[in-house]
Amino acid sequence: MDLSSVQSSIQSLVNEMKEKMFSSNCDPYSFISPSAYDTAWLAMIPDPHQPSQPMFKNCLDWVLHNQKDEGYWGDSDSHGMPTNECLPATLACIVALKKWNVGTVCVEKGLAFIEANTEKLLEEMDNHAPRWFAIVFPGMVELARTVGVRLVFLPGSNGVISELFNTRQQILEKEKDAETYQSLPLFSYLEALPAAYEIDENDIIKHLSSDGSLFQSPSATASAFMATGNKHCVAYLLSLVQRSCDGGVPATYPMDEELIKLCMVNQVFRLGLAERFIEETEKVLAQVYRNYMNQESWAKPSNLVAAQQALFKDSLAFRLLRMHGYALPSDSFCWFLQHEDIRDQIENNHGYFSSAMFNVYRATDLMFSGEYDLQEARSFSKKLLEKTVSVGTRDQTHFISSNLPRLIEHELSLPWFARLDHLEHRMWIEEKDSNVLWMGKASLHRLSLPHNGEIILLAMQNYEFRQSVYKNELEELKRWSKDWGLSDMGFGREKTTYCYFAIASSTSLPYNSQIRMMVAKSAIVITVADDFFDMEGSLIQLKDLTDAVQRWDGKGLSGHSKIIFDALDNLVSEIATQYLQQQGRDIINNLQDLWYETFASWFTESMGGKIGSIPSMKEYLETGMTSIATHTLVLPASCFLNPSLPISKLRPQQYESITILLMLIARLLNDVQSYQKEKDEGKVNSVLLYLQENPEAGIEDSIAFVREILDKKKKEFLQHVLMDGYSDLPKPCKHLHLSCLKVFQMFFNSTNRYDSNTKMLQDINKAFYLPLEVGNSKPLIPLPHLQTGTKKEHPTINSYFNRPSKQYYIMSRSFATRPISWSTSTDYGPGKMFIPPKFRFCFT
Template sequence: MESSLSSIQALVNDIKEEMFSTVDLYSFVSPSAYDTAWLAMIPDPKRPHLPMFKGCLEWVLKNQREEGFWGESNHGSHPTIDTLPTTLASIVALKKWNIGDDNIEKGLAFVHANAEILLREKSNNSPRWFAIVFPAMIELAQANGLAIVFPDELQEVLSNVFFDRQQILEMERLVDEYHYPPLLSYLEALPSTNDVEEEDILMHLSANGSLFQSPSATASAFMVTGNRKCMDYLVSLVQRCPHGVTSMYPMDEELIKLSMVNHIQRLGLAEHFNEEIEEILSRVYRTFKKQEPWAAKMKLVAAQIYKDSLAFRLLRMHGYRVTPWNFCWFLNHEEILVHMEKNFEYFASAMYNVYRATDLIFPGEYEMEEARSFSRKLLEKTMALRSIDNNHVMFPNFHRLIGHELSLPWMARLDHLDHRMWIEENKFSTLWMGKASFYRLSCLHNDKLMKLAVENYEFRQSIYRGELEELKRWSKDWGLSEMGFGREKTTYCYFAVAASTSLSHNSLVRMIVAKSAILITVADDFYDMEGSLNELQRLTEAVQIWDGKGLSGHGKIIFDALDNLVTDIAAKHRHQQDRDITKDLQDVWCETFVSWLTETTWSKSGYVPSKLEYLETGMTSIATHTIVLPASCFLSPSLPHDKLRPAQYETVTKLVMIIARLLNDIQSYQKEQEVGKMNIALLYLKENPQACIEDSIDYVREILGEKKKELLEHVLMDGLNDLPKPCKFLHLSCLKVFQMFFNSSNVFDSKTDLLQDIMKAIYVPLEYQTSKLPTSIQSRPKKDNPIIYSRFYQTFKHHGHRSFIRQRFPKITMSRNGREKVFIAPKINLCIT
């Protein structure tokens, strides 16, 4: 454990020194082989037999992949469609200067061997950039004496790509308001038949001498015109990026910083870089709040929306007061909306950020609702194409990320599992797209970040496994795991708290939450299904006077475990803060037990409460406050002492209570109807006889939607309550757990629905491969840990779980004598998708 911590801290220190010092931000962006190759082709104006940028040519020579290609690879390190034109451009650069014969031969072999499979993936829908660039690179290679020969069976696919290019060239003007990037930004790929006049080129040069910030197009413009401004731009670019140029220059350096922060947070590493993140966001905020909301030019719309929505989400999550119009400005521009709908594939990454920004909607922000609806529509169109799958202008695995966002609300996702997904899906961090592809965090910085993310995640897992074992012992010692009725949810309760927060070292908080949740589950089931009214009244009275004398059976077990928990929490708090909160804790629990008795009395007597009466009791009986408030006393800063008292709960606490109750009710009304219990959905039907159950659910969901917006505002904004930020975020984590349990069904009551997530969160090492990482964290699990899997199996072997585990996890089998045994078969992937 200590060695893991020291290794993590050493990596953190290295990254802080490298990433957050005064180094050039361009060093964080991976170079573009395609654009570097084009700069390598430029002859020196004074010595035409030599390259103008010898360093670019050397970079091309040294950066061919082992498989023979230049360009991008996807999730499995397989080449993307981008590699075809990029490899052709690279071998043309080498051929032009008569060097790298072996590289050229290897590159040609790659193109010939892989063209068919890569092209057939796009046979029915070539991306616009590819249809423009790939035919041009074939023609350029052939014009330079390179033998590009494709098999006959590929001719039809190639013909389609060339046909697509012809249509684009005939239908689009060099620069128009309907297509971005415009045709002229692909100057290096336009055929001579397109008859581009020098005047057209010079007219569209930017003030810095670039042609639409594209190094490859500007390189071509310089070779055509010899323009001094173009040359100055290219020289400046190479000086700024001496080790391979970027696919766009200049870049928005603020966007690079925001992308770094986003990547660090999504890898689960924010806790290690709090000061650095806060410094970046405070600087961004100063410019963000001053910017003109709709000053973007059409050609910069995609990048501007991408940046604004990313900045909005990061700033709002960190408590900055930002208005939705800082990124929703595009809704007021009909021509921009039309442009986006026509070019929805190019705008997909911008819409992905818009959709994620609208997760953080506050009450009355109707423009956010509109932006969410619009972005979802475009993302669904992108998904329907199913053509981007790792090889489009967007980054690898983007298709899966979009699907994840659209299918599972952010509020229903647990942070720890989101971090795992980001680590496994994003070995190559994407910052933003260029003209024909995308640029990423540089390999050097990203490899260190990924190594840190892997070690950090698996360090958490080791902590979680130890704590879960301790919790199971506690549950068994107090008789809670073997009550003989109801739900045994020790592992579920611990998984929920561990996976929902980023409190890696705050074991005490996790254990208080988990123990409280276990007790609540057992006691709630006792009140619902096992105890007689007389037994329940005696238990409730015992809690009210906090004296368990005279109790027996299940009631005594529950009270004794509760008394132990409260006594332990109070003692630890007294030790930390020199204050006795025993009475406050007892009052919170007493309120909860009274609410359970009230509901049971209603059920047994047939009494039907009003909706208001039901909710006043139901928001207490769901017991979220009983879970979150005692644990909040141990955060730093901690819960103010008076906020633990029932009469002084903050609004944010009450919101979590009511939302959790409503979430539970819309998924449990059928079960509760069968046993004669009331439920908000059923009460609505009683008060509205003409309504159907769908109407009732819609009614509850509408209330939920508004209450969640209120909660987010109370959690994220200062000044609305007196709770410290860590306490508010623990409230949010509690709500996310309930949203996860009751999102589309009641998975808390299921015996199998959460098993895969539990395995990933606690037991299964990350599936991560990269040649640059040390062997110690490559391609795990290479050797499986029988102890870990044995513990998992023992946890879930009860209640019909054996067949599920053997079906999903073939490492587990039975021995001949019928006793359970764990058999570890090599090379079986336990990460079920």
Template structure:
């Protein structure tokens, strides 16, 4: 059964590689078209045919061919659930169809969706409507009425959003330094009271002829002014994107690729796309070193910040030497800071990616520390103010802020991303999120789900094997201490997720951790001083002749794992590492013996003396080094010698010890044991417990930054990259167990995580079904419809489709059945 699952995964991987990573693939294909923007291009009349047909027939065809079964247009979330964004897109598409008097059945179906869902969507944003929706949604309602569509809603349901729009129009300028995107980028949605003249439009056109790279705004600008540069932009856009246009154009192709690679990593699929990832990152790094080609001037601030943060995290995670000061996302620019702070709802997802990038901060990188503090403060504010509520990022933000990356296990992070509603959101466009095309995202999600479930099936089998092993060796019912077989295996599996080839490594880690737990408890709570001396001496001799009872069981389990590793290593490499393994284990048992002597004699060591022993007794190196011999490439034999460990290993040992001490000092104080927290307090009588813990936390944070640099960067040690990454997985496990409490000792705190990792099926919302809500008998209208559309105060002499003889200059979209026309009143 497992071989069939492997075969299915490999087949899907091959298909996706051919689809998404062939040399000739156009990155624009990865991006889902924007129904809203495509509809606006479909509305533009062709002046060469007396305005009787659309200028861009392909865009109208796209609208005709892309209505969802439930009646809406637009990209819903990754699980097929429509959102208020779909309401806006649906209204735009219906208006386009009415313009050309086509698709009457589609219009009816779309109106059913609007009537069935409008009030629900409006109620979701009643207390916190994003600025972009407050600008665009009223315009779509108004425009729908103008073309003869009757939207029946309770007036109270829409009053707030119209009032909010008016507040925005009263307080904002068309283009200023405080609001992003600027009001002028919503040209197609501005009411007539907000006067914009042709000069305002022309002077704000980008070099490519667009209005803030917005297809919808540029479409309106062209229809209002006839500007040839706008037309050239639109023609170029449709030529590049003939099957529906994106929400912004042009797009940074490198950013698209980085988003795809990031998506693969977060779904837990990185191991299948190693070559493809390296190919993308090599090119990104090459451009990064060429600062001129990297730091292109752009008014698309959010896209540039996102690109810089994604590139930094992915490049650094893969060992590239990137420096934060050479990237602009460090948020040191005061104007950018102000822009982000004033438009938090828009920049929320960008701040989340910047915060994640700072997880990989090295010691002394103060600009990253500043960026981390800045982004964290804004993310916390977004939760309090509700700025994150409407884009489904709230859960992800809360997860990132409440549980640091170093305290999370990869396998569970992958699950969270698979189940996330916004996992196909790439970056925020003017109104909508630019999303990964459902054609590709559906295949990636399906592969990720199958891969995750395949891992769960492997984990279940391996855990049962471990339980039998523990039971057969008598470790399950020792009569004292903690029975942590499941915990130990869960940590090994969830932290080291490559499958299926690292099965032996996972089981070796788990077995070692089980023995460490049982033996440590024996030294702490069961064995007499005589028993402990006998066991330690037996481990030194590697001879169980004088042992009996519990001591003998522990030694036999220890001998079992050492023999297993030695025999396997000999078969693979032709050399014997038995003595190296025995020496590491003896070093560990000897440290436990030393601590037992301290405790029973009430000896108080110095902090340095304590840490020299404590960094060994935590047994992190005992768990991580021997299994590293079976990685590819493997740990060199020379790195198994006691007291000759690389600095990266020593950092792991010290950090793990301090993490444990911060969560166990109360218990150990009651038991009369030594602890670094207690020693610090003894040496500093004026200090209090809270201040001492904060002091140790600061030490740990500095050591972790040192450690991360040695994991990710070459040149600090001779360990292969796989071994360094294995060190990181081990530290993340310790951080997970001892982040805010002693979860390892708890019998309940780990249950939910274990179930999610091994047993609980993935939870994905079912596909939506059409629900017809009762129609509310109150026609949409009222005092909020007193405005028509944008007043163009300067009208060109020859502008096809617009009546130059207009008396008042209002541009509206009047219905004149059976034809739909643009014209001035």
């Protein structure tokens, strides 16, 4: 692969996306997916001056031209299949077409879909229809019959439909005179309420908002206008249509344009494209920050919908702004904790608020010391998210994003500190519905870029470009390790791939190849040398090697000691030479002193272990913070960042607090997962020393003690990384410290993955070798031979994918599509061939 041409292609697409997503003439509303249901309701409105014509013909045209091939209108789930939201949407579109006597073929296809799929979609709700569906679907059935649409349902549907009508009646009776609402009030579903509900014009007008809408619902407001002719309603609808895209209107209007922009930025970041849109995203975040800081207070939302949207936005803004160094106060989204009524609403409607709580929980990942309101928000949101995952959301509302519960589980099971950026980017690229915004009246609004396929394509190309770079660098690193004899020492751990995986997956491409290779080589030398001190060398050999490092002269060394020293000497010389060429200064003595400090700490530990001395906790940590060698990894590499680490920070007495915190945290993370191994080997660590100094304590008490220190120090460390004024290090250096900490948290989160020969393999394969799985792709299977150019249905594919198709195509990793061209090759067995892993099926 010609990486330069790939990089050029990626940059070209980046430039296109900058223009389409972030230029000054971009309309944020163009990023919201239209609602077929609400668009259909606007299409039903007669022109007051020409009642035989639709008032909004462009909405009717949208309905005519946006029916899915399968016959339905509305959104599909993450597998491309229709959801129960499609049933009322399809009925509403059929009614709109029927009313104006157009789209006969579309109506017939829609009715065929309703007949064939209603039973299946209703069964999937398992007698737990969401409140909105129990109101809207019966209303659309009645409306369709009123305009002469003949609905035919399969026999199995009738009982469920009858039950839905009963459920609606119970809701209407229970809530008709209610003055407070746990969910949206019934008037927000005005268009679907039965005639028997007896709503007069004054009641409708009384519920209109100042903008002329009924609860910002286009469909309800369309119904209100047809019932009252109110001038404020028509002004709202005209404004809505003017902002709509190609005739389709959103499910809620107006929408928070700033939230839309925040979601765009969030999408860019989690798809791994941050380094491609630095100026554009920084501009958005700077404006959002200014707006937040200009607010005099955090206003209490007036209703359930406003609370959900505000929580979603405020917590998302907090996370993005804090991650980028803005000092936004925690009460910018923790305001809900101070309002008992809002907390009660959230708890009673946990499914409706699950996307907001997901953002709240993620925001609390960035907690600093002393932020007790963030701790409370974390506990509160965690409890509700666990409830959402355990009992589901079917009794609350319907998720278009069927993947959200799985994303919640991922969030709860793996701490943010333990996630590597490269793998997180892969997860979000593969999530078709990762662009969820917030709950609306009936479903989720989604960030739906007009060129959404292009942003995903860009993310895929960017990810695969990284994979290519990483694979090349890994092979180069393996050669280096082998050439210097480090990969077959005959003892200890061979972790060349692990070391490179850790640095490559925890950072993005702005940390260039030079830095990745430098850190990976250092980690390899550290691993081999540490194992030599722990398990192989005699005390005399260890002293000789330590002395050689001190004087930086390998004369007299032999065997393993000489291999280690020679590799170290090569590495340090290489780093010093590169720095001299780039910066014009000689740092070889600084590097040698840094490495000697590390070797001296290993020797101190080994000598103590061999003679059986037991240090105090303070003495242990003073040595152990150095022997974990995180500073030996990040400080030399930081000298090559831009802006770079000052040379003075390479001296032990000059280490910044952030570096000392990194050293301490990494040591304690290792200790929590390695205490049993070290106890069996007669060694000590902080967990075992606490037990010794506190005889009344048990092992769980000791682990809890160390974890408590870890929790406190990680919050302090994060504040040093993200906020100005806590560390004099340049921002890139601080972020390299953060990447190093995340690597150690990943290795020692719940077990000692670094010592395992198997636990890292799946992640390594995903990071470097496995192609992305996007869309509806499934593992490929051998297929019977077809003649070249054959285009026809194939039973093997049909049975495997459980769906018919018109024509089969294969899709390459570059998203170029072309018909399958079968050859007569028998490379994979008589009359068979296998599509290479880089291809995926798509259906047209």
